[in-house]
Amino acid sequence: MNETRREFLQKSAVAAGAVGAGLLASHFARGCEFEASEADALKPVLTTDGKLVQVKAEQVKPVLIAAKRDPAVREGVAGRKWVMVIDLAKCDGCKNCTTECNKMHHTPPEREWLRVFRMKDAHHTAPYWFPKPCFHCDNPPCTKVCPVGATFKRQDGIVLIDNERCIGCRFCMAACPYSTRYFNWGAPQNGSMTECDYSPETGFPRRVGTVEKCDFCPDMAKAGQLPMCAKSCTMGALYFGDENEDAVTNSDETVQLSKLLEERAGYRYFEELGTEPRVYYLPPKDRQYPGPLLKKKATT
């Protein structure tokens, strides 16, 4: 797995003449330059007429074109309603999701878009691991309070931040009851991302004095790929999918969302706050791993 798989894109387009598909624009990872990682692996590539085709990675060559910023970035993908389900019975607190997410987003140390908490609700209740991404609420308190519409909710359910408009007032950070948002207090280290064309869907390059958070990887979803956390969860604890399609997929299977929530008594965290999160949790019943108490896990 190449760590910089996301390092490309937005202004990249991919020519895959070998498959006769003509000019293909790829939209499945973040960064400025496409780097084929697994030579034999199949890469989904979006054709110009909107079809998704599988192409051998080695056949995909990057063609950098001057792509303008997608004006529909605030609208989102029509007909989609992205949703996440986190199975607490499967999460063993390994934090692979956090690690992979941080790598892909070049997140500075101590900043975790997806943070794993070691929860213990009461003295005699069982402790459990609690991975917490942004909940992409349907009634998002952060988006309500933004004075300039820098953070916005799209029709596909995703809440994004436009760091070219953000004034850095941090009202959204105060308003988010889940402490999901982070702030670039100083000049961020963008490294190789500095020259990227910015899009709220990728978040690159970071800018000083602006807010950022988990974005549900909309660029990867466009390309038919799971967000990095769900993709990298070895336990299959993180499911992601389209509520409209009533299906969610984890790293190895696709299941029916409504059935999963019904059978496993899915719930949303702090439902009483009325934020209507787009992230569901499945209670840690019949855990498939030793709980935090039994298995001493490093929390660092």
Place this chain on the structure above:
Amino acid sequence: MLDNNGSLTKEQDGVHDRLQESVLEELLETLRPSGPLGRLWLLTLGTVMFAGAAAYAWQLLNGLRVTGMREYVSWGAYMTNFVFFIGVSHAGTLISAILRVTQADWRRSITRMAEGITVFALMVGAPMVIIDMGRPDRVLNVILHGRFNSPILWDVCAICTYLSGSLLYLYVAMIPDLAMLAPKRAAWDRAPWKERIYLALSLGYQGTAEQRRLLERALATMSIIIIPVAISVHTVVSWIFGMTLRPGWHSTIFGPYFVIGAIFSGTAAIITAMVLFRKAYHLEKYLTYRQFQNLGRLMLALNLLYIYFTLSEYLTAWYGSEVVERRLIDLLMGRNLYGLMFWGWAVFCLFLPALIVGLPRPKTLIPRLVIASILINIGMWVKRYLIIVPTLMTPYINPEAAGAIPHYYPTWVEWTVTAGGLATFMMLFTLFAKFFPIISIWETVEGVEELGAERIGVEVTIPKAKPRRRFQTAPAFLALPLLLAALVGIGAATRQASPSFTLTARGEGEDKEVVASLRVNTNSLAGARVAFFVERAFGRLPIGATVTDDKGVAAISFPESVPGATNGVLKVLAEVTAPPEWAGAQAKAEFAATLPRNLVEEPFPRALWSPHAPFPLVLTLLGLLTIVWSTYSFVIVQLVKLRRAAKTM
């Protein structure tokens, strides 16, 4: 000298003129160039201001990382300053407007100072939000992309309205004094450019009956409208916190709690200012025991109210002891730095001032008030700090569960900018007092004439008092709706397997089935295991699996509970899983889905989170702004008339 056209005062055998001259002469002393002490004061303030500006420049260069704010505690000293200064600005409203409307006689010598505090505290408080911003270069986005859904926009509107209103109010009440300052005077030497400014600002006011009528109408209107505006401003400031879902902030009493706190700290601020000006300019004759006594009583009343509100706020949280609120209370009142600050504040800045001011010892009143007001001023800053920081440290999801411990201590940058803000406030006030009379001359003169020096609480001797003239009140209908309004004011690789594999649907209703038929070289393949899937965004959703019968047919019931894809179509896929030699053979077909897709008709309704604010919110905001600004316009029309009245003479 003011009245040469048959106004009321002309008949008083020059009493008015003599009185006015003597008051004027005494009060003009404040406008003299600063002495060595005064210059030292200005120099000190200038140095602190420069240090504050330098610290802010450092912050601009390095970003907010030079502050103590980090993850979790994302607001700190700057927001504390913002709330503090907006609070102090309430001095003007209360002392001046309320006392003017209620015709409190003793107000006359303190109204100007109070109005000044409002204007200068706002001028320092409002930019604190910009100093706190990560991207001050984008401040115009608030206008370009402003959303009425955000309490910050409410704040911008309210503070702009309040600042404009209090400037207008300060100015209207100063017009007669400006007219007095304009002419040359032997005893008072001043630059010609000042004369031109005074003359232009005085709008040609000569104190004629018509001009007085217009002035009093303008003043009365302003003093009424500014009250709901001021109340709304601090209410909206509290709503920045109150509108969030945070324990310790999401409280219904936050509006009134902040308003009372603001008037309380404003009163303390004006007492401090009065003492300083009294000492520096020898105004003992004008700022007498009477003013201190009454303001002291007012401050005591507000102090008791603030104790009451504090008790209501924290008792309910402590008694109810919800998990998150208990965490906050433990942090705020427990054995830690915040507990020390909280109890220190409660003892020394809340109960002690009430005790000090409440003592029945007339002789020591002023020193006691000085101590109390300074304690209150410090205390109100600490209290705002305690409202902001501990709440941010105790979010719903306990940070300690992820091994994070929120911490915040303001850095030298924040302390320096804060000191710079305070120095700017004092500097603005000092300079104001150098250019304009800090005590309203005409109101004092009028009061002495009409009510007597004793009644208005000044020690000015005059030969004779004049019959009382009623203070004209503005149309009363303005007050009620405004007060009410102000309170409302929101693929996979397809293996070309040799078997022929087809996928169809048959039957209707509940008997509807998806049928896969599998043949190899025209022979039906029996006993093969076929798995059925529906294609979804990120994978294949299994909908069933079965074994082919003698005819090579595998059928499962139609997936009625599965909605179609974006175009309403179900892409069904069948795959052979056994026997191994045929495994991987696939057939695909598209069927119209039974379930309609769960699409939202309007993806961007007028909701609080959407780009466009709900209509009731927009209408309320625009309605309130229209009422206030049309009242301001009414006042400005009076001033224009006043200017015209001067020309026609």
